[in-house]
Amino acid sequence: MKQKIRTAIFPVAGLGTRFLPATKATPKELLPVIDTPLIQYAIDEARDAGIERLVFVSHPSKTAIERHVMDDAVLRRELKERGKGALARELAQTALCPVEDDVVFTMQEEQLGLGHAVLCARDHVLPGPVAVLLPDDLILGGQGCLSEMAEAYARSEAGHMVATMTVAPEDTRKYGILSVTGQSGALLSADGMVEKPEPEVAPSREAVVGRYVLDPSIFAALETQGTGAGGEIQLTDAIARSTGATGLCGLRFSGTRFDCGSKAGMLRAILHLASSDPEYADVLQEHFGAAPRPRSQAA
């Protein structure tokens, strides 16, 4: 029987250059999707999946992440004094408590790649498989993606599991691509992965999104992992190297993934959430619902 997934690693040290100037002073993980920062979605997803320890691999310049993630008793007290008790309770529910929750912040001083970020968490993980969540990849709808993976992982024989979605051939160069060997329902068996291959050499069109469940042997593989695509230490390469020993599978998750590391993806996520919230019905109607005005009157 498989061990439980007890640790989630959140690599959050990246500079967020695609969102400059917004990310000059604000970590990209704190950019809000309407009113909830990206990191909060990932934390909620991990807690829903029964994760016990949350390890944030951050950067010294991104202390605001810790301020958001951890409970702020002073702010809550102030809110209560101003008669905003409900808001204070809401904040307490989503924040992590230094006493009740098992939270670790560790630093990745140098940006050496996703594989290196995961390796930075090695000394802080609990025994058993670990989850890795990339907060840029926001997955909405239905069951949380990590819960879905945890269920499938318990039933599967593979030591590593990645969440996948099918992409257009020209998009393989943006993702880790799974080398698929078979399929059973939503579960794909695989014998390797390639980081950002050109379409001509991509082993499939099954792209890995930012959710992984990894056998702990990944840390030994990462220790000896050289640089790969983009001159970085790639998690994809270490997974591929340890696949022979541990097995690898992909799960076609059921939610919808938004690439919130890109401006278009962030906008899509905001529109998606707004369109299912009656509070914003008027705003959307105002902008998209009215018939376009004839050109002559449009000035």
Ligand code: G1P
């Ligand atoms: C990372 C991974 C890549 C994965 C992607 C998902 O790439 O290296 O394998 O497909 O996340 O979002 P990045 O987007 O950080 O370049």
